[in-house]
Structures are given as structure tokens and as C-alpha cells.
Amino acid sequence: MNRISVAQPKMVGNERKYVLDCLDTNWISSNGKYIGAFEQAFAEFCGVKHAVATNNGTTALHLALVGLDLQPGDEVIIPTVTYIATANAVRYCGATPVLVDVCAETMNIDPREIEKKITPKTRGIIAVHLYGHPAGMGTIDEIARKHGLWVVEDAAEAHGAEVQGRKVGGLGTCATFSFFGNKIITTGEGGMITTNDDALAAKLRLFRGQGMDPKRRYWFPVVGYNYRMTNIQAAIGLAQLEGIETALAQRDALAGWYNVALADLQDKIVLPVEASWARQVFWMYNIFLRDGDENRRDAVMQQLDEMDIETRPVFYPMHVLPPYKEDASYPVGDLWAQRGINLPTHQDLTPADVQRIADSLRMALVN
Ligand SMILES: *Cc1c(COP(=O)(O)O)cnc(C)c1O
Numbered sequence: 001m002n003r004i005s006v007a008q009p010k011m012v013g014n015e016r017k018y019v020l021d022c023l024d025t026n027w028i029s030s031n032g033k034y035i036g037a038f039e040q041a042f043a044e045f046c047g048v049k050h051a052v053a054t055n056n057g058t059t060a061l062h063l064a065l066v067g068l069d070l071q072p073g074d075e076v077i078i079p080t081v082t083y084i085a086t087a088n089a090v091r092y093c094g095a096t097p098v099l100v101d102v103c104a105e106t107m108n109i110d111p112r113e114i115e116k117k118i119t120p121k122t123r124g125i126i127a128v129h130l131y132g133h134p135a136g137m138g139t140i141d142e143i144a145r146k147h148g149l150w151v152v153e154d155a156a157e158a159h160g161a162e163v164q165g166r167k168v169g170g171l172g173t174c175a176t177f178s179f180f181g182n183k184i185i186t187t188g189e190g191g192m193i194t195t196n197d198d199a200l201a202a203k204l205r206l207f208r209g210q211g212m213d214p215k216r217r218y219w220f221p222v223v224g225y226n227y228r229m230t231n232i233q234a235a236i237g238l239a240q241l242e243g244i245e246t247a248l249a250q251r252d253a254l255a256g257w258y259n260v261a262l263a264d265l266q267d268k269i270v271l272p273v274e275a276s277w278a279r280q281v282f283w284m285y286n287i288f289l290r291d292g293d294e295n296r297r298d299a300v301m302q303q304l305d306e307m308d309i310e311t312r313p314v315f316y317p318m319h320v321l322p323p324y325k326e327d328a329s330y331p332v333g334d335l336w337a338q339r340g341i342n343l344p345t346h347q348d349l350t351p352a353d354v355q356r357i358a359d360s361l362r363m364a365l366v367n
Pocket residue numbers: 056057058059082083085086128154156157177178179180189190191
């Protein structure tokens with residue numbers, strides 16, 4: 001039987017044609033028509049005024065924080081359960097990520113815990129839409145306004161997710177996306193920042209291109225970065241974006257198949273739930289082991305691996321990783337991170353694959 005991977009990219013239509021166009025016209029670097037076209041199409045998709053493409057999702061986060069003038073000594077509130085790039089981007093600015101526990105329902109930052117961590121040094125909040133389920137932006141936005149903070153959405157895993165009918169990407173001061181090979185749409189490596197703020201967008205463009213004055217070539221008023229996306233990446237991205245509604249629908253269908261195939265295992269595992277105010281997208285379909293099996297996660301994953309099914313553990317919380325280690329406990333994050341498994345989630349999976357995964361999981365859980 002073939003091996004099932006946990007994630008894989010899916011070319012959906014015009015990728016090859018657009019890339020060949022870059023090669024045939026010699027526009028292979030970070031100038032060319034696909035960059036602007038991809039930025040504009042992505043801004044429209046998110047319902048925002050501006051989209052600024054970058055070379056990956058981590059540089060998108062760093063550039064966003066540079067644009068917001070984050071300084072050494074400042075503090076930024078982030079969830080403890082996230083991908084490490086969220087914390088690293090804060091550290092790149094010399095600032096301190098301040099960790100907050102997550103809520104059990106969505107595994108996203110718990111808005112009720114945020115205010116306890118606000119100090120005079122706090123400048124903003126990074127709300128991560130983890131695994132495709134959006135964070136509680138309504139409450140987060142209220143807290144931010146009350147304390148004069150900015151909000152960055154880390155939407156690297158959540159292209160197309162919605163909060164009360166509004167797409168992520170336009171729900172904070174700005175938002176960042178990733179187009180890494182395992183994300184919902186991909187450019188190989190790539191990222192994007194979206195915002196409705198004209199001045200911020202101009203600043204992001206300035207700092208993305210080494211800080212070169214747009215009106216005076218080779219005049220650099222600031223220390224910038226080279227975080228540009230190439231035309232080839234944007235060509236792939238534009239083609240991927242043309243197929244995003246299909247991609248999201250296929251991922252919804254996949255989640256539906258899992259929900260049915262795993263229904264009888266619910267005394268052993270918790271299945272994903274969608275908050276009433278949210279539209280989640282399935283970057284990853286996650287399950288969590290219930291009480292009694294809390295120490296068996298790695299063994300279950302090992303058995304699945306032996307049955308040629310690749311899975312991944314839910315991210316380790318930041319407070320257990322060496323660069324951000326704390327003795328404090330974050331009970332919900334610890335619980336979910338210890339028990340969570342990402343099941344294979346990509347657009348080439350069939351109902352038969354899902355049945356095979358469910359059957360293998362059933363065997364692993366009773367063993
Ligand atoms: C993937 C990811 C990033 C970083 O994106 P890259 O394109 O891999 O640099 C940042 N934050 C989260 C939550 C991610 O999942």
C-alpha cells in the first residue's frame with residue numbers, strides 16, 4: 001500500500017503555464033507582472049485594500065512588526081501554542097514575546113487571559129489562527145482598543161477562514177500569510193501581508209526592498225531588508241489562488257469524511273469543533289486523545305507510521321522550547337500539545353484513504 005503523507009502541495013491549473021511565461025519572457029526575479037497581479041488578487045480575496053508579497057511567512061511577520069515600529073524592550077502578546085516563527089519574529093526585533101494560554105475549544109489564544117499579561121511595555125497582540133480555526137478576533141480587538149495596542153493576525157494556516165462572515169486578513173491592524181509547500185495554497189516558499197492601512201502598506205513596501213526610496217534610486221533613508229517575492233513564486237501563487245475555493249471545498253469534504261469515519265472513536269478521541277461565530281478552514285484536521293490515553297500519543301503516531309501513515313504532533317508550546325523556556329504552566333496548551341495529532345490533510349486524499357487512516361487509528365488506539 002502507498003504511503004500517505006501528512007501534507008503535500010497540489011497544482012490546480014495554470015501554475016505551469018504562468019511559470020513558463022516567466023521563463024519565456026525572462027522575468028524570473030523580483031520584478032514582473034505576476035507579483036502585482038498576485039498581490040491584487042490576494043487583497044481582493046481577503047477583502048482588504050493592500051497586499052504586500054514577501055519571500056516567506058516568517059519574513060512577512062518580521063516585516064509587519066518592523067512596519068509597526070516594534071523596538072527592543074517592547075513586549076508582544078502571543079499564544080504559547082503556535083509555530084515558532086510567531087515568537088521568533090518578535091525576537092528578531094529585540095522585543096519580548098509574552099506568552100498566553102490557549103482556550104480548549106479552538107486551541108487559539110484565550111482572550112480572557114490576555115489582559116493579565118498587559119504591561120506598560122506591551123505594544124500589540126499577535127493572534128494566530130491555528131490550524132485554520134480563527135482566533136476570537138471580536139474580543140481581542142476590544143481589548144486591543146481599550147489598551148491602545150495593535151493586532152497582527154498570523155493567518156499563515158488560515159487562508160479563507162472567517163469570523164462572523166468576515167475573512168481573516170482584514171480583522172486586525174494587518175495580517176500575515178504563508179505559502180510554504182504544506183499550506184492551503186503555496187508558492188513553494190512565500191508570504192503576504194494584508195492591511196487596510198495606506199501608510200503601513202507603503203512602509204512595508206519600503207522596508208521589503210532594502211529601504212530604497214521609491215522616487216530616488218539607490219537612496220536609502222532607512223535600514224531595510226531584502227524580503228521580496230520572485231515573479232516565479234507569484235506566478236505559482238496566482239494560479240493557486242484561482243483554485244482556492246475548490247481547495248477549501250475539497251478540504252471541507254475531507255473533514256466531513258473524517259468526521260464520519262471517526263465517529264465511533266469519540267470515546268477515545270476528540271474531533272475538531274467549529275465555534276459558532278467562526279468558519280474554520282482545514283489546514284490540518286486534528287484529533288486529541290482523551291483521558292486515559294494521555295501518554296500514548298507518540299506510540300499511536302509510531303504505529304500509524306508503521307502502517308505507512310504519516311502524522312504530526314500538535315506544535316510544542318513555546319514555553320517548553322529552549323529559546324522561550326518558562327517554568328510557568330499553561331494548562332490548556334500543555335494538555336492539547338501533549339495529546340494532539342495532525343492527521344493527513346491534503347487535496348489528493350480519497351474517501352478510501354480516509355477509511356484506511358480511520359481503521360489504522362482504531363487499531364493503534366486499542367493496541
Ligand atoms: C508556516 C507558519 C509560519 C511561517 O511561514 P513560513 O512561510 O514557513 O516562513 C508562521 N506562522 C505560522 C502559524 C505558520 O504555520
